[in-house]
Amino acid sequence: QVQLQESGPGLVKPSQTLSLTCTVSGGSLSSGGDFWTWIRQHPGKGLEWIAYTYYGGTTYYNPSLKSRITISVDTSRNQFSLNLTAVTAADTAVFYCARGRWFGNHVGLDVWGQGTTVTVSS
């Protein structure tokens, strides 16, 4: 059974770069067709999609964040990562990684990490 686990610093200073990693266990990140996704949730708020990537390099970014985010994949470690540059207090959130799986021609986020809280503060 596939499991995801986020890791990274819980505190980041304003203007710095936030770097998070999601480790995939119980399955391969290079499984054909799955999306590897980052989502965040501001305190007490709803869910915001950040980006997703396919193994093989195709990546889709939320236009509202596109200028500040980079997603990368490390198949040797079965990990994918998020870099978010020039963070501000508005980036304080719980960050989730998730797997997007095909159900026919539909995609659902069927496996999620537990989430990691990131606070932006000096």
Added chain:
Amino acid sequence: DVQMTQSPSSLSASVGDRVTITCRASQSISNYLNWYQQKPGKAPKLLIYAASSLQSGVPSRFSGSGSGTDFTLTISSLQPEDFATYYCQQSYNTPITFGQGTRLEIK
């Protein structure tokens, strides 16, 4: 971007009640609509995909319907473990967008 609007934003109900949550898309999304359940401090859980297909392991008291712009999630007989926040999400195009959530509370 496709805007997703849920109603109500919060709802009080009792164990055994039948509950319906509505999600409206700002444009037609066919049936590219998923529903998630989130409990406090936990990650969301996929309940329904493709508007009406039940994810494996999800109790049959959950059901979804709709197509185009209007969708519903129904819980036929509320159980204590169903009190949570529910989100709809469109997978029609990017950026993927979610509704603002419906908080289901115990009456």
